[in-house]
Amino acid sequence: MKHSKFSKPPLSKDEKEKKADAFINFSDQTKEVPRDKKTIKTQKEKMKPVFLRAPESLYQDIQEIIAITGLSMNSICLELLRPAIKKKLRDLKE
Numbered sequence: 001m002k003h004s005k006f007s008k009p010p011l012s013k014d015e016k017e018k019k020a021d022a023f024i025n026f027s028d029q030t031k032e033v034p035r036d037k038k039t040i041k042t043q044k045e046k047m048k049p050v051f052l053r054a055p056e057s058l059y060q061d062i063q064e065i066i067a068i069t070g071l072s073m074n075s076i077c078l079e080l081l082r083p084a085i086k087k088k089l090r091d092l093k094e
Helices: 013-028 056-069 073-093
Strands: none
């Protein structure tokens, strides 16, 4: 038997009204921003250059995307390759 993703009972009328009031009055509340905020440096992943041999038509298509979007070639290639690589790796692991 499948488990239902709805594990909580529906809200009562009073609970719905409380949530609606809290939502409406949210703009009235002012939050204090802490002034002693520490900046956290994120560590970058180690980079490794990858050289690909690709058809010239693919290169021209990427150049056209660069001209339209203004993004770098590296970011465009990563954006295009990453989902396909993740899917292929998932398929191979199964």
